[in-house]
Amino acid sequence: MTASRNIELADRLSKMTSSSTLRVLQMTERLRAEGIDVISLGAGEPDFPTPENIREAAITAIGAGFTKYTAAGGIADLRRAIIERMRRDFDADFGMEEVIATVGGKQAIFEAIAAIVNPGDEVLIPSPYWVTFPEVVHFCGGTPVFIDTEPEDFQLTAEAVRERLTPRTRLLVLNSPNNPTGRVVPPEEVRRIVELAAERDFRVLIDDCYLYFVYPPVEPFSAAGLPPELASRCMVTGSFSKTYAMTGWRIGYALGPAEWIKAMVTIQSHSTSNPTSISQYAAIEAFAGRQDSVREMLDEYRRRRDWLVAALNEIPGVKCLLPEGAFYAFPNIRGLLSGDLPTSRALADALLEHAGVAVTSGSAFGAEGYIRLSYATGLDDLQRAVERIRAYLDRR
Ligand SMILES: Cc1ncc(COP(=O)(O)O)c(C=O)c1O
Known part of the structure; x- marks a missing residue:
C-alpha cells in the first residue's frame, strides 16, 4: 500500500x-x-x-455451537448471572433491563460516557486517574475537570467534589480501588458523594474494575448495593479482566438505570454488535462458579x-x-x-x-x-x- x-x-x-x-x-x-x-x-x-473452570466453560460453549451473534446487550443467562452475583455480594437489586454485558470494562465506560455527555459538559475526574477516562471525555466533546487528591493522600472526599461543581457538571468518574494509586474510597464516603450527586443533579460513573482486588481488612464494596434512590444516580461498570485473569477475553458489564443502559445497548449494537459469544459463557462460569x-x-x-x-x-x-x-x-x-x-x-x-x-x-x-x-x-x-x-x- x-x-x-x-x-x-x-x-x-x-x-x-x-x-x-x-x-x-x-x-x-x-x-x-x-x-x-x-x-x-x-x-x-x-x-x-485464566482459571481452568472458566477455560473449560468456553470450550464447552464452542462444542455446543454457541458461536453466533447474540443479543446486543449480552445473553440473558450472563445478564442474570451478573445481577445474581451483585445481589449475593452487595444486596443489589437490578432488573434485566438494567444490565448490559460489554467488550471489557472499557467498552462499558466508553458507552456510559458517550450516552450522556454532550459537547461542553464537564466531567469530574479525580486525579491521579486511569489514562482512558479523560480521553473518552475528550472524544465525546466534554471537558475533563480534575480533582487533585494528592493533598489528601489520594483519598477522594465529597467535599473535594463539591468544590469543583459548576452548573455544567454532568458526570463524576469514581474508580475505587484506584488505578494507579490502589486507594479505596470508604463506603460511607461513596455514599456521601452519590448523595451529593442526587442533591446537585449530576451522575456518577463507578468503575468497579478492581472490585474484588482489595486486601484485608478492606472488603469489597460496590455502589451497586446502595439504596435504589442513590444507585439510580450511578452507572456501575465492571470487568472480568483482572479478577479472573481474563484480559484477552474482552468481557465486562454495566449496571444502571434502564434508559441509560438502553442507550448503551444502542451504541453497542452499532459498533461491536455484541460481546464475543464464547466469552459470555466463560463469564457466567467466572461469576457463578467456584472462586478459590x-x-x-x-x-x-x-x-x-x-x-x-x-x-x-x-x-x-x-x-x-x-x-x-x-x-x-x-x-x-x-x-x-x-x-x-x-x-x-x-x-x-x-x-x-x-x-x-x-x-x-x-x-x-x-x-x-x-x-x-x-x-x-x-x-x-x-x-x-x-x-x-x-x-x-x-x-x-
Ligand atoms: C481502572 C480501570 N478501569 C477499567 C479497565 C478496563 O479493563 P477491561 O477493558 O480489560 O475490562 C482497566 C484496565 O486496565 C482499568 O485499569
Whole structure:
C-alpha cells in the first residue's frame, strides 16, 4: 500500500492522545529486540492464567455451537448471572433491563460516557486517574475537570467534589480501588458523594474494575448495593479482566438505570454488535462458579505488595503508601528528581535505559512526581527489579 499523507482526521480526535502505557511497551519491545533483558512492571495485566473452570466453560460453549451473534446487550443467562452475583455480594437489586454485558470494562465506560455527555459538559475526574477516562471525555466533546487528591493522600472526599461543581457538571468518574494509586474510597464516603450527586443533579460513573482486588481488612464494596434512590444516580461498570485473569477475553458489564443502559445497548449494537459469544459463557462460569482461584491470586498479590512497598520505602528519596486494592504501587519519587532527571518521565526513561526496568511515569496519570509499578509480576522479578533500581540509583 502506498503511504498516505495529509489524512484529515475528525475534529473529535484532536484532543485525544495515544496511551503512554503503550509507549512504555513499545520502548520495552525495542530494547528486548536489541537483546537487552528488561523486567516489565509497566503492564496492568495479571500474570496468572485464566482459571481452568472458566477455560473449560468456553470450550464447552464452542462444542455446543454457541458461536453466533447474540443479543446486543449480552445473553440473558450472563445478564442474570451478573445481577445474581451483585445481589449475593452487595444486596443489589437490578432488573434485566438494567444490565448490559460489554467488550471489557472499557467498552462499558466508553458507552456510559458517550450516552450522556454532550459537547461542553464537564466531567469530574479525580486525579491521579486511569489514562482512558479523560480521553473518552475528550472524544465525546466534554471537558475533563480534575480533582487533585494528592493533598489528601489520594483519598477522594465529597467535599473535594463539591468544590469543583459548576452548573455544567454532568458526570463524576469514581474508580475505587484506584488505578494507579490502589486507594479505596470508604463506603460511607461513596455514599456521601452519590448523595451529593442526587442533591446537585449530576451522575456518577463507578468503575468497579478492581472490585474484588482489595486486601484485608478492606472488603469489597460496590455502589451497586446502595439504596435504589442513590444507585439510580450511578452507572456501575465492571470487568472480568483482572479478577479472573481474563484480559484477552474482552468481557465486562454495566449496571444502571434502564434508559441509560438502553442507550448503551444502542451504541453497542452499532459498533461491536455484541460481546464475543464464547466469552459470555466463560463469564457466567467466572461469576457463578467456584472462586478459590480468585482468593489464591489475591493472596499472592498481597504477598508481593507487602514485599514491594517495604522495599521501595527503604530506598532514600522514595515514599510509598500501602495500596488497599488493585495491583500497583505508586511511590512518590520527588526525592530522586534533580538536574539530569527533572521529571518522573525522565526517571522512568532512565530506569528503562540504564536499569532495564519498565515502569510508568506518574505524569501519564496526571501525577507528576510519582511512578507506577505493577506487581502483577512474579516476586522473583520484583526482587530483581528493585535490586536493579537500587544499583542504578547508587551508581548515579
Ligand atoms: C481502572 C480501570 N478501569 C477499567 C479497565 C478496563 O479493563 P477491561 O477493558 O480489560 O475490562 C482497566 C484496565 O486496565 C482499568 O485499569
